[in-house]
Amino acid sequence: MSHVADIEMEVNDLGCLKEAAKAIGLEFVEKSTYKWFGRSVGDYPLPKGFTEADLGKCKYVLQIPGNSKAYEIGVIERKDGKPGYQLLWDFWNKGYGLEDVVGKDGGLLKQSYAVMRAKKEMLRKGYRVNTTKDQAGNVLLAFTE
Amino acid sequence: MAKKILVKVSPTGDVQITTSGYQGSECQTATKDLEKALGAKTSDTPTAEASLQQARHNAEAR
Numbered sequence A: 001m002s003h004v005a006d007i008e009m010e011v012n013d014l015g016c017l018k019e020a021a022k023a024i025g026l027e028f029v030e031k032s033t034y035k036w037f038g039r040s041v042g043d044y045p046l047p048k049g050f051t052e053a054d055l056g057k058c059k060y061v062l063q064i065p066g067n068s069k070a071y072e073i074g075v076i077e078r079k080d081g082k083p084g085y086q087l088l089w090d091f092w093n094k095g096y097g098l099e100d101v102v103g104k105d106g107g108l109l110k111q112s113y114a115v116m117r118a119k120k121e122m123l124r125k126g127y128r129v130n131t132t133k134d135q136a137g138n139v140l141l142a143f144t145e
Numbered sequence B: 001m002a003k004k005i006l007v008k009v010s011p012t013g014d015v016q017i018t019t020s021g022y023q024g025s026e027c028q029t030a031t032k033d034l035e036k037a038l039g040a041k042t043s044d045t046p047t048a049e050a051s052l053q054q055a056r057h058n059a060e061a062r
Helices: A014-023 A092-102 A104-124 B026-038 B048-061
Strands: A004-011 A027-030 A060-063 A073-077 A085-090 A128-133 A139-144 B004-009 B015-020 B042-046
Touching: A004 A104, A014 A027, A014 A060, A014 A104, A085 A092, A085 A104, A092 A104, A104 A128, A104 A139, A104 B004, A104 B026, B004 B026, B015 B026
Parallel strands: B015 B042
Antiparallel strands: A004 A085, A027 A060, A060 A073, A073 A085, A128 A139, A139 B004, B004 B015
């Protein structure tokens, strides 16, 4: 089975994506293919703008170090022509361990990226930041001038 | 009151931005670049203080 889906997040900074991936235990590598089921069996809609032939191809990969069973996340230039990247993964059977790291629908990766990106932007503008985490797992960033 | 921008990022990746200490639309200017950096999936929540200021502003404008 194959269920390749777009992790819905706007990636406009690869440096932050690298840091975000590292923070949750993934490594960012330059590789032209990402691991997935390997063929589309037509039981799940293709990500918008993608054909079957596009699946599995990418510019960079996010992978779990030392885990050869787990599927991987492909980092692909946006298909709509805008700058930035989109992330695709095969979430069938929880990506054979990948979901445990990135969270359901990639939520923990999205969280980690948003935290890195917000910090980078605000530190660039000269703000100071205090980072805390609450019991529900929310990351709270307090920026002061 | 010190100007502060609070960003709450949930484990599902949802982002909520709250400001305090800013006057009127000043807070939107302060968070504009941040919202752009984070993409469209954010929500702004004005603090009670900001809502009160806006209500006062509206009342004065009448």
